[in-house]
Amino acid sequence: MPVTETFQPTIVAFCCNWCSYAGADLSGTNRLQYPANVKIIRIPCSCRLNPLFILRAFQRGADGVILCGCHPGDCHYTTGNYYARRRMTLLFSMLDYLGIERERTRVEWVSAAEGAKFAATMQEFTAAVTKLGPNRRLEDLRCRKD
Amino acid sequence: MQERLKQKAVELLENGGADRILGWKTGEFFYDLTPAVFTSSAEIEREFVFSAFSGANLSKYLIAESRKGGKVAAFLKPCDSYSFQQLLKEHRILRENVYIVGVQCAGMCDMEKLRARDCDGVTAVRENGEKLVAETLYGERIVDRKDVLLERCTVCKSKKIVAFDELIGEQGEEQDLGRFAEVERLEAMTPEERYAFWRGELSRCIRCNACRNVCPACSCETCIFDNANSGFRNKAAADAFEENLFHIIRAFHVAGRCTDCGECSRVCPQHIPLHLLNRKFIKDINTFYGPYQAGAELDSPSPLTDYTTADCEPSAVLTRGGNS
Numbered sequence: 001m002p003v004t005e006t007f008q009p010t011i012v013a014f015c016c017n018w019c020s021y022a023g024a025d026l027s028g029t030n031r032l033q034y035p036a037n038v039k040i041i042r043i044p045c046s047c048r049l050n051p052l053f054i055l056r057a058f059q060r061g062a063d064g065v066i067l068c069g070c071h072p073g074d075c076h077y078t079t080g081n082y083y084a085r086r087r088m089t090l091l092f093s094m095l096d097y098l099g100i101e102r103e104r105t106r107v108e109w110v111s112a113a114e115g116a117k118f119a120a121t122m123q124e125f126t127a128a129v130t131k132l133g134p135n136r137r138l139e140d141l142r143c144r145k146d
Numbered sequence: 147m148q149e150r151l152k153q154k155a156v157e158l159l160e161n162g163g164a165d166r167i168l169g170w171k172t173g174e175f176f177y178d179l180t181p182a183v184f185t186s187s188a189e190i191e192r193e194f195v196f197s198a199f200s201g202a203n204l205s206k207y208l209i210a211e212s213r214k215g216g217k218v219a220a221f222l223k224p225c226d227s228y229s230f231q232q233l234l235k236e237h238r239i240l241r242e243n244v245y246i247v248g249v250q251c252a253g254m255c256d257m258e259k260l261r262a263r264d265c266d267g268v269t270a271v272r273e274n275g276e277k278l279v280a281e282t283l284y285g286e287r288i289v290d291r292k293d294v295l296l297e298r299c300t301v302c303k304s305k306k307i308v309a310f311d312e313l314i315g316e317q318g319e320e321q322d323l324g325r326f327a328e329v330e331r332l333e334a335m336t337p338e339e340r341y342a343f344w345r346g347e348l349s350r351c352i353r354c355n356a357c358r359n360v361c362p363a364c365s366c367e368t369c370i371f372d373n374a375n376s377g378f379r380n381k382a383a384a385d386a387f388e389e390n391l392f393h394i395i396r397a398f399h400v401a402g403r404c405t406d407c408g409e410c411s412r413v414c415p416q417h418i419p420l421h422l423l424n425r426k427f428i429k430d431i432n433t434f435y436g437p438y439q440a441g442a443e444l445d446s447p448s449p450l451t452d453y454t455t456a457d458c459e460p461s462a463v464l465t466r467g468g469n470s
Contacts, residue, residue: 052395082453086435089462090434098394099342106460106461138387141385142384
């Protein structure tokens with residue numbers, strides 16, 4: 001059986017408490033659908049995202065990791081997302097350098113008012129990761145469930 | 147050169163300029179020079195060595211040495227002086243307890259490369275200008291120094307000693323010998339090829355932690371990889387994931403602070419080209435945030451503790467050229 005027919009990716013979405021988590025909430029209260037593959041983890045600020053969290057997510061079975069935070073300039077802590085932006089740029093570039101698919105990681109800025117953007121982003125990202133197939137290059141075999 | 151350094155060391159000890167001297171002495175073999183602290187002129191006369199194998203970067207040892215009371219004098223080569231200045235910038239070294247003698251460097255040599263040039267059974271190596279005279283069990287061999295340099299020295303970024311109290315030898319200049327060529331070669335590959343390349347390299351890792359322990363930038367007092375509660379502490383990498391994890395995180399933790407001294411690759415017992423990971427970060431920082439050389443200046447902001455509102459988005463990585 002080809003993998004693509006049944007493959008349901010696990011997506012981990014790290015959402016900042018102040019904007020994107022509220023954005024996800026809004027998309028829920030607006031009854032906008034986004035895929036159930038997305039597991040949201042709330043973090044205080046996008047710059048709380050330690051690169052280890054991303055790697056740990058992949059280790060434990062994530063097929064895609066997305067970071068959502070306040071739009072640059074709107075950070076609750078004024079500058080957190082600017083630092084996160086630099087770090088994630090470098091980290092994603094390094095993952096790509098090691099041959100790990102570029103499309104598995106993403107950063108999107110989603111404000112508390114952008115419930116529709118949150119749902120659309122998740123749909124699009126889930127579709128992109130589904131197309132890529134399961135994460136094999138950055139997985140821990142000991143954590144594989146199937 | 148060695149005699150001038152010894153003379154200086156003895157002079158510093160005798161005139162009270164320093165209580166301890168940080169230098170190199172012979173390890174198990176004449177070519178595995180190890181950092182050492184000397185406290186007497188007799189020790190210096192007997193054990194101090196400065197040769198084509200004095201590759202070890204002494205700057206990291208100053209973190210501890212500068213806190214032991216008294217004054218310590220250290221010999222720093224140009225690339226070591228960058229690491230030293232970077233540590234000063236991070237307030238890791240007590241500058242007033244340290245006396246730096248800058249030493250100009252002709253490039254340090256790699257014993258493996260020497261062996262590969264028909265030099266088995268080497269018992270001693272003499273320096274003779276641009277030539278090295280290797281005494282072997284099978285007679286003398288003469289090789290060009292440039293043919294047996296450590297990888298980092300073949301693409302030496304700078305002969306400039308950026309921090310010193312006095313100099314031995316000439317002050318040099320920054321230079322560009324194409325140190326990013328190998329990174330560019332990898333970037334031009336397809337992701338599949340890159341993945342295969344790095345699996346081939348990183349799968350040899352035995353997690354001896356030598357790269358971490360030798361790195362002047364990697365000097366946290368408590369390390370994530372030593373923390374039993376982190377879930378990342380392991381004796382040896384169990385699988386591909388852990389190999390990737392360790393090396394990504396190790397390189398990321400020094401991103402923006404790595405001066406590209408190349409010690410990680412020099413000490414790796416498995417000959418993994420670890421500097422290629424660090425250099426990738428340096429190259430990306432240069433590309434995305436403007437040219438930056440860690441350790442070159444004391445007061446410039448470090449790229450990862452700084453930002454501009456016009457920084458590129460992480461998706462720049464996804465859309466830029468190269469294969470995907």
